[in-house]
Amino acid sequence: MRVTPHPATQPGLRVPVRVWPGWGLRLSFRGVEVLIAPSAFLVVTMHAVAGWAVCGVIAAGARTALGWPTPSVTGLSAVVVFTVCGLAGVVAHEAGHAVAGRMLGHRLVGVRASAIPAVRLDYDDLAGWRRIFVSAAGPVIQMLVGGVLILSARAWSDPSSLAGWETSATAVMSLALPWPSRSDGGKIWRAAIAALIGRTSR
Numbered sequence: 001m002r003v004t005p006h007p008a009t010q011p012g013l014r015v016p017v018r019v020w021p022g023w024g025l026r027l028s029f030r031g032v033e034v035l036i037a038p039s040a041f042l043v044v045t046m047h048a049v050a051g052w053a054v055c056g057v058i059a060a061g062a063r064t065a066l067g068w069p070t071p072s073v074t075g076l077s078a079v080v081v082f083t084v085c086g087l088a089g090v091v092a093h094e095a096g097h098a099v100a101g102r103m104l105g106h107r108l109v110g111v112r113a114s115a116i117p118a119v120r121l122d123y124d125d126l127a128g129w130r131r132i133f134v135s136a137a138g139p140v141i142q143m144l145v146g147g148v149l150i151l152s153a154r155a156w157s158d159p160s161s162l163a164g165w166e167t168s169a170t171a172v173m174s175l176a177l178p179w180p181s182r183s184d185g186g187k188i189w190r191a192a193i194a195a196l197i198g199r200t201s202r
Contacts, residue, residue, distance in 0.1 A: 019110030037114035051082030089167030096141030
């Protein structure tokens with residue numbers, strides 16, 4: 001397998017190469033470019049709205065109809081807890097990709113916080129089991145975080161528990177769905193099919 005380094009990591013370049021295109025708040029930490037795009041605030045807003053809907057509306061109805069216990073946190077505090085826990089799952093997802101790549105000997109060169117968060121390692125592309133391993137690591141770690149949130153909650157109706165279910169469901173969809181092709185699931189399906197075709201053609 002041929003691994004091509006990312007241009008930002010190639011020696012001898014006098015002009016800095018941006019890892020991420022586009023505009024936003026651009027930071028650098030130990031050689032890692034961090035881009036906080038404006039759409040990142042959209043993600044925070046979406047989690048907050050989901051927290052209001054789930055913790056305030058759905059959970060209230062479930063307490064009445066199903067006899068769910070009263071959560072330990074309610075109101076605006078519940079929305080904040082749900083949002084923070086949900087975003088923790090997103091951070092864990094991307095950290096899983098970075099750690100998996102590091103285990104294969106690749107260095108993290110970029111982190112993007114946006115509507116579609118991502119990390120970039122010092123390679124252009126991977127194939128075979130390496131692609132499957134790196135792509136699957138993010139959703140798997142996110143599911144583990146969701147499980148911890150669910151198990152550590154005092155009651156099923158607590159916002160941390162509800163955020164855990166939302167985090168786990170998002171991870172499962174990211175892992176299993178083959179579309180879009182650049183998603184984790186799409187990359188896993190493409191790598192698995194390519195490996196299968198390669199074996200059958202021998």
